[in-house]
C-alpha cells in the first residue's frame with residue numbers, strides 16, 4: 001500500500017506544533033499500525049531527520065501506552081482494540097491517515113504523539129489500592145466467598161488498562177470511565193469495602209484537581225474504550241460517591 005500520513009509534530013510542551021505530511025510506500029496490510037510507524041521512522045533516521053516520537057511498550061493491548069488518535073478516533077477505526085493491535089488491513093491503498101496525540105489539558109503533550117498521563121497515576125495513588133496485612137498471616141483471598149456476578153463485574157472493571165482513550169474521546173476530557181473502573185473493581189469485593197468511603201472521595205477529588213472535565217453523558221468513552229469498560233461503572237461510582245458524601 002502507498003499512503004499519505006499526516007502526523008502531529010511538536011518539539012516539546014511549549015512548542016505550538018503542526019501537522020506534517022509523510023508519504024510512505026510498500027506498506028504490507030499484515031503490518032501492525034506501530035510497525036508501519038517503525039518503517040516511517042527508519043526512513044526518517046536514514047535521511048538524517050528526527051523520527052516521530054510515539055509511546056508503546058507491550059504492543060499486545062496490555063500496557064495502555066499506545067495513545068494514538070487515528071483519523072479522528074481514539075485507537076483508530078476498529079473497536080475494542082488498542083492502536084498497537086490495529087493492522088494496516090483496516091486501511092486502503094491511497095488512504096490519507098491523520099495521526100495525533102490524545103488532546104486533554106490533563107494530558108499535556110511531551111513530544112509529537114507522546115502525552116504525559118501521570119495524572120492517572122496520581123488518581124490511582126489517591127485510592128486505587130487496598131491496605132492488607134502482609135506479615136505472614138494474611139488470609140487467602142479465595143477463602144472469602146464472593147457472588148459470581150460481583151466477581152465477574154469486578155474482573156471486567158479491572159481490565160481497564162489506563163490508556164486514556166476515554167478521556168481523549170470525551171468532548172469534556174472527562175476521566176469518569178477510568179476512575180469509575182478503578183473504584184468499581186474494589187467496591188464490588190469485600191476486600192475493597194474497608195476503605196471504600198475514603199477511596200471514592202479521594203480519587204474523585206484528585207480527578208477534579210488534575211483538570212479533567214465533567215461527564216457529558218454521551219457515552220463516547222464507552223464506545224472508544226478498547227476494553228469495553230461499561231458506563232454502568234460510572235453509575236456505580238456516582239452511587240458510591242453519594243453514599244460516601246453522607247458518611248464523610
Ligand code: SF4
Pocket residue numbers: 064159160161162163164165166167177178181221224225226227228229
Ligand atoms: S476505561 Fe477504557 S478507555 Fe478509559 S483508560 Fe480504561 S481501558 Fe482506557
Ligand code: FES
Pocket residue numbers: 055056057058059060061062063064065066082083084085
Ligand atoms: S503498546 Fe501496550 S497497549 Fe498498545
